Amino acid sequence: MDIAKINEIIKKMSLKDKAAICSGYDSWSTIPFEKYGIPSIITSDGPHGLRKKIDDDVQLSLVSGVPATCFPTAVTTASSWDRALLHEIGAAIGEECQQENVQVLLGPGANIKRSPLNGRNFEYFSEDPLLSSQMAKNHITGVQSKGVGTSLKHFFANNQETNRMVANAVIDDRTMREIYLASFEAAVKEAQPKTIMCSYNKINGVYGSQNKFSLTDVLRNEWGFEGFVMSDWGAVDERDESLDAGLELEMPSSSGIGASKIVKAVKKGTLKKEVLDTAVRRLLKVIFELDENKQADYKYDADAHNELAAKALTESAVLLKNDNNILPMKKSGSIAVIGDMADTPRFQGAGSSQVTPTKLSGILEAIKEAAPEAAVSYAKGYERESNAPTDVLIAEAAQIAKDSDIAIIVAGLPESFESEGYDRMHMRVPDSHIALIDAVCAVQPNTVVVLLNGSPVELPFADKVSAILELYLGGQAVGSALAKLIFGEVSPSGRLAETFPMYYENCPSYMDEMRKGLDGYDVFYNEGLLVGYRYYTTKKIPVRYPFGHGLSYSSFEYSNLTVSSDKIKDTDTLTVTVDVTNTGSYDAKEVVQLYVSMPESKVFRPVRELRAFDKVSLAQGETKTVTFELSKRAFAYYDTASSDWRAESGEYVIYIGKDCEKMLLSQKVYVEDTLPLPAAERQVFTRNTTLGELMKDEVGNALLTKILDATKGTGLTPDEITDGTMMDFVYQTTLRQVFSMWIKQSDEKILYTLINALNSKSGRKMLLKLANSGKLEKLMGKMM
DSSP states (O other): OOHHHHHHHHHHSOHHHHHHTTBBSSSSBBOOBGGGTBOOOBEEEOSSSOBOOSSTTOTTOOOOOSEEOOOOOHHHHGGGTOHHHHHHHHHHHHHHHHHTTOSEEEOOBOOOOOOTTOTTGGGSOOSSHHHHHHHHHHHHHHHHTTTOEEEEEEETTOOOSTTTTTOEEEOOHHHIIIIIIHHHHHHHHHHOOSEEEEOSSEETTEEGGGOHIIIIIIIIIITOOOSEEEOOTTOOSSHHHHHHHTOOBBSSOOTTHHHHHHHHHHHHTSSOHHHHHHHHHHHHHHHHHHHHTOOTTOOOOHHHHHHHHHHHHHHHOEEEEEGGGOOSOOSSSEEEEEOHHHHSOOOSOSSTTOOEESOOOOHHHHHHHHOTTSEEEEEOOSOTTOOSOOHHHHHHHHHHHHTSSEEEEEEEOOGGGSBTTBOOSOSOOOHHHHHHHHHHHHHOSSEEEEEEOSSOOOOTTTTTSSEEEEOOSOOTTHHHHHHHHHTTSSOOOOOOSSOEESSGGGSTTHHHHTTTBTTBTEEEOTTTTOOTHHHHHHHTOOEEEOTTOOBOSSOEEEEEEEESOSEEETTSOEEEEEEEEEOSSSOEEEEEEEEEEOTTOSSOOOSOEEEEEEEEEEOTTOEEEEEEEEOGGGTOEEETTTTEEEOOSEEEEEEEESSSSOEEEEEEEEEEOOSOOOGGGSOOOOTTOBHHHHHTSHHHHHHHHHHHHTTTTTTOOHHHHTSHHHHHHHHTOBHHHHHHHTSOOSSSHHHHHHHHHHTSHHHHHHHHHHHTTTHHHHHHHHHO
């Protein structure tokens, strides 16, 4: 429906009806108004599959609904680093929404993984904002390509489950922009989700549901968001204030309470009628569009979607370790399969995203089906929900492992260890899993551990086992996908989208998390920009497996890294190309990772940051050229004084890496900053300005360079000054000290003449001309 017709409807609507449509009709749908011709649209939980409730009247229940394809969770699919795969998964879920008459899928989630203990990490993509936003963007475009809307969530800084309804995320502006908002930014700008869901928590003292900065200033005015914002279920504090801040739809129904507050505020004059009309207009635009996109009697291909779920896992599983190429394994001999989760796999997270799968492939049964000629034995190994080891089960497992050619242990985190609603207490897997692995390794050198978990875990057994294959939460086809991987039908190509630290105590947020409850509901993000790998690489802290890590059955060689120019302006685009060759004996896929560093930055930066990536498929012996286009943002930091992104002038290093730690190739490029300095940033020179500060100024730099040249023979020669210690001494010296100790003068007239010139436009021009004329050296020679 065009906007003119929508405006006509708004003119006809009463104040009460306008207020009413800004709240839900029930648990899942919007209010229909037949007298205005306004239909209702239905929302449903996601994001890794459709969780449509069978009984729509049951509120806040986590009971699963109609059968739907359970795809691997976001923690898994993010490890694919595959934009096309995320789009394909999204499109399939969109088809299932069409069949089930769902107009808005509540997902994906793009919150940053600040801590590995977040109970909902399985539902989010990454600790890196670029990777997170790109995965979310493509999931959204996939779903919406089928005429179904998405709800990008939880906007924003919803990084823990503890006190999530009332927690206050205290974040500095630069960290907020570069990490937490950036994780949503490309998804909003480039995919335009039909809706965005606010978070429960406060951000710097203001609830996400009524945070005008995030909902209006950023989403609308800066990013150009065109859809409507809805609340997380029950997230609205004061309905009139949230509407004024930019939240159009309160969910679920508040039984008229929210609408009543809106009506009162409009009548009282504290809420402008125009604000309400704008909110209704945004709602109706999306409601009519999604209603028109409905496809009656639509049927999706359940078998094809199950195959896609298997493909998604084979593309996403991460081979963390593979000593002596123990994988892939043969489909013959004797195989011991151990672990309760091998028989009944954990394949998804707990909470509002739980899907009733259309089918489920177990790991044990899939291995037997894939290797009919092998002698496959099974032992339970541990009690599913018990932390304590069971001697009898461990002994049984050790015996079948000893009697077999190879042992596969399925371990990780049981359902009770992580879920929406609460955070994990530690990063360890159950003691029963550790004891089992130790016992099996003692009798079987060929031990493979398959991990099922929703977030990183400590791996004290990593040096004992021969291989570790991380599946995370692999969806309903977890068994068939695993069989394809371990028997070599497909080479693993997943790369970690998050760091696996050695211990939880090494994590950047550890000290702050230990303060939970001591600061009330305030959560201080004191690690700032150093989230995930940015922390470990900058602080040089060893990790178990770094961000971007992942092995393949093949091998790859990188060569011919080129940049389109060695000097650009920040308004230019830099083209980077690199050749990648499959030098192994398997057809395989490689994730090409591009990082950028600025070693001599004048502001604090992480040592390097992911700025581009691509996944390429290569046949044996094949070479492909991968091309990246880098814009200003690849080099920029958020300059809070300018309220803009600044790529400071200087030399940057472009790296191609295997992961965030292992850099293979590099090229340098000089970037020129064209963003004007704000008045507050322009240096005001005084008698106590240091020579170090002077060197950062264009005119001051020119002057000081000439002055230092003029000091030859004074005991402070240029050679001495280039020494690091001496340079520190010189740069700490103030202008008044220079003139009092080194300049022959009876008063400070020359000092103040220089200061006044440095602080005026005409004076700066004169000084620059003097510095470039050759006269300054002679003048300084006479004065010193």
